[in-house]
Amino acid sequence: MREREPYAWPKLSILVGFSSMPVRVLYIGEIVGKPGIHCIKKALPLLKEQHRIDFVIANGEGATGGFGIGKNHSIQIHKLGVNVITAGEKVYYKKDMVTHIPKSPYLIRAANFPYGNPGRGWRTYTAGGMKLAVVVLLGQSGFQRVHPANPHLMLPQLASKLREEHDAIIVDFHACTTAEKANLFYRMDGEVAAILGSHTKALSADGRILQGGTAVISDTGRTGSLFGIGGLEPQTEIGKFLTQIPERSKEYWEELELQGAVVEINEKGTANEIYTVRFPVSTENRMEDDS
Numbered sequence: 001m002r003e004r005e006p007y008a009w010p011k012l013s014i015l016v017g018f019s020s021m022p023v024r025v026l027y028i029g030e031i032v033g034k035p036g037i038h039c040i041k042k043a044l045p046l047l048k049e050q051h052r053i054d055f056v057i058a059n060g061e062g063a064t065g066g067f068g069i070g071k072n073h074s075i076q077i078h079k080l081g082v083n084v085i086t087a088g089e090k091v092y093y094k095k096d097m098v099t100h101i102p103k104s105p106y107l108i109r110a111a112n113f114p115y116g117n118p119g120r121g122w123r124t125y126t127a128g129g130m131k132l133a134v135v136v137l138l139g140q141s142g143f144q145r146v147h148p149a150n151p152h153l154m155l156p157q158l159a160s161k162l163r164e165e166h167d168a169i170i171v172d173f174h175a176c177t178t179a180e181k182a183n184l185f186y187r188m189d190g191e192v193a194a195i196l197g198s199h200t201k202a203l204s205a206d207g208r209i210l211q212g213g214t215a216v217i218s219d220t221g222r223t224g225s226l227f228g229i230g231g232l233e234p235q236t237e238i239g240k241f242l243t244q245i246p247e248r249s250k251e252y253w254e255e256l257e258l259q260g261a262v263v264e265i266n267e268k269g270t271a272n273e274i275y276t277v278r279f280p281v282s283t284e285n286r287m288e289d290d291s
C-alpha cells in the first residue's frame, strides 16, 4: 500500500488571497486643530478620486487644538473617510481618549508604549483585497517626557510575526530626528512596505523607494495652517518660546493645506511608488467646522 503523503498546508498567499492589483494608500500628515479637520472635509473626497486611493491613514494627535485628540474629533475624522487615525506621544492628552481608544478599531497608539497601555500598537485592515498591518512606533530621541521601548529592537520581531498573517506592513514612525528615522528605514528595508515619518509637521522632500522595495519619507507634513508655527497661531508660540511661560496655543486659519504622501503597495508587500501631496484648501464655510 502506498504511503500517504503528508498533508501540505496551502501557502500563506493562497490562504490570505493575494490581490493582483496594487493598493494605493494616502497618509495624511498631522491634523492640527479644527483648521486641519476642515482641510480633511474639503480635500479628502477630491484627493481620493484624483489619486485612486484605496485606504486612508491620518496622524490625528493634534486634531483637538493641536494637543491630543478627543473622542468626538476622532469619530468626526473617521466619518470623513479616514480609515485609520494614528497618534504619537500626545495620544492620551485628551482624557476621554484613554477610555475611547481600546473600543475603537480605527485608532492606533505607539506599539512601544508600556505593555498593557490603553489601545493597540498595530491593527489589521483589508483594502483592495490585501490584508494590511498598520503599526505605529515612537522614536526615542528628542522626547522629553516619553521614554518608550526601543523601536529598533521591537520592529524586526514584530514585523516578522505580522508577515506571517498579512500581505503588507505599513509603519508610522513618529520621531523627532531624521537620523533616527533613517536608521529604521535602512534596518527594515525589504521587510515592510512603507515607513512614513511623522511628528515634525514639516513635509520633507526625501520620499523614495529603497533597494529592498520599502517606501520611506522622513516627514509627511501637516494638515492645517501652512503659516502657523506647527500649524498654530505664531505670536502665542513665539511668546512661549521666548519666556517659557505656558500659555494656551491658538488655532490658526491662514493658508490651509492638506499635506501627506501616497504609497502604492504591490502583491509582494513592497512599494511601487511614493510621492508627496500638497492640496491648498480655502477657508470658505469654515464656521460650520468651528463649533
Ligand SMILES: [Fe+2]
Residues within 6 Å of the ligand: 061, 088, 089, 090, 174, 198, 199
Ligand atoms: Fe508628536
